[in-house]
Amino acid sequence: MLKMMFYMAPMEGLTGFTYRNAWAKFYKGIDKYFTPFIPATVSRRFNTRELRDVIKEHNTLGLNVIPQILSNNAEAFNSTANRLLEMGYKEININLGCPSKTVVKSGRGAGFLSDREKLVKFLDEVFKNTAPEISVKTRIGMHSEDEFKELLHIYNSYPIKELIIHPRTGVQMYSGKPSLTAFDQAVERAKIPLCYNGDIFTRDDFEIITERYKDLNAVMLGRGIIARPYIIENIKYGKKEDKSILKSFHDEYFNINRELFGNDAIFRMKEMWTYFKVNFPNSDKQIKNILKSKKISEYICNTDKIFQNF
Numbered sequence: 606m607l608k609m610m611f612y613m614a615p616m617e618g619l620t621g622f623t624y625r626n627a628w629a630k631f632y633k634g635i636d637k638y639f640t641p642f643i644p645a646t647v648s649r650r651f652n653t654r655e656l657r658d659v660i661k662e663h664n665t666l667g668l669n670v671i672p673q674i675l676s677n678n679a680e681a682f683n684s685t686a687n688r689l690l691e692m693g694y695k696e697i698n699i700n701l702g703c704p705s706k707t708v709v710k711s712g713r714g715a716g717f718l719s720d721r722e723k724l725v726k727f728l729d730e731v732f733k734n735t736a737p738e739i740s741v742k743t744r745i746g747m748h749s750e751d752e753f754k755e756l757l758h759i760y761n762s763y764p765i766k767e768l769i770i771h772p773r774t775g776v777q778m779y780s781g782k783p784s785l786t787a788f789d790q791a792v793e794r795a796k797i798p799l800c801y802n803g804d805i806f807t808r809d810d811f812e813i814i815t816e817r818y819k820d821l822n823a824v825m826l827g828r829g830i831i832a833r834p835y836i837i838e839n840i841k842y843g844k845k846e847d848k849s850i851l852k853s854f855h856d857e858y859f860n861i862n863r864e865l866f867g868n869d870a871i872f873r874m875k876e877m878w879t880y881f882k883v884n885f886p887n888s889d890k891q892i893k894n895i896l897k898s899k900k901i902s903e904y905i906c907n908t909d910k911i912f913q914n915f
């Protein structure tokens with residue numbers, strides 16, 4: 606078995622506790638599960654969604670869950686981090702990569718990467734806090750890969766536990782390919798254990814990365830897991846996809862969401878299906894029907910049909 610660790614990526618609307626718990630019931634091999642980002646503000650407490658994701662009652666399976674915080678304000682970050690520590694979490698992840706317009710506009714996520722002076726002040730304050738273990742998830746710059754050298758220099762001056770790099774810029778969003786030349790730079794210069802993240806959709810993709818980077822601490826997968834929940838077992842243990850397990854996993858995830866969100870569970874499921882559909886080739890019409898489902902009964906009928914055909 607490989608020594609390398611495998612992480613589930615934080616994905617807003619996808620990899621919250623309902624997904625983690627359903628996944629872990631049917632699949633094995635994830636060492637750390639990162640929560641979708643929790644925005645920190647000085648004045649506000651956790652909102653329902655954020656709290657729901659991190660409370661003990663929803664995290665009873667003993668999974669190694671790492672809360673992620675999105676903030677450009679050290680005071681807000683520290684108070685949120687401290688609340689999470691009180692809840693028993695040991696590691697906190699900082700989001701320096703979210704490329705969404707509203708987040709970037711407010712100078713957070715990938716938007717924070719372009720204000721390096723402020724970023725340094727923020728990190729100074731964060732690492733002064735009698736601290737939890739802090740890991741960082743970053744892109745390689747906001748506008749250009751050229752920003753990465755300076756960013757690495759900044760990261761190197763803090764006791765960051767692990768640096769998770771998605772080697773795209775913020776403006777790139779998800780287009781183009783991850784820049785392996787940027788990741789090469791990190792391998793060369795970073796004094797921090799590294800985790801590679803980006804576009805690992807198949808076992809071959811994984812092998813290309815691990816051939817090139819033999820000393821990686823970890824890889825993180827996001828869309829690859831949502832599309833093929835069995836991909837980690839395939840990579841680690843050579844296990845093949847099993848449609849009946851896939852169906853059981855789907856049903857479990859659907860039922861947990863349904864209990865929690867009622868009819869709105871369909872939105873979550875549709876989000877998953879935009880990736881999960883790869884398991885059902887030549888089924889465009891049936892997938893369209895699933896994505897058009899408005900009622901729970903319609904959704905169940907459409908998903909039952911598609912699984913029956915495979």
Ligand SMILES: Cc1cc2nc3c(=O)[nH]c(=O)nc-3n(C[C@H](O)[C@H](O)[C@H](O)COP(=O)(O)O)c2cc1C
Pocket residue numbers: 614615616617618619640641642673700702703742771802803804805825826827828829
């Ligand atoms: C729908 C969606 C939601 C995401 N939410 C978050 C998030 O909350 N925090 C974060 O750091 N990254 C978030 N990401 C980025 C992923 O964690 C990951 O870095 C990205 O998808 C690249 O990895 P992949 O190619 O394995 O999917 C999100 C990505 C998507 C597509």
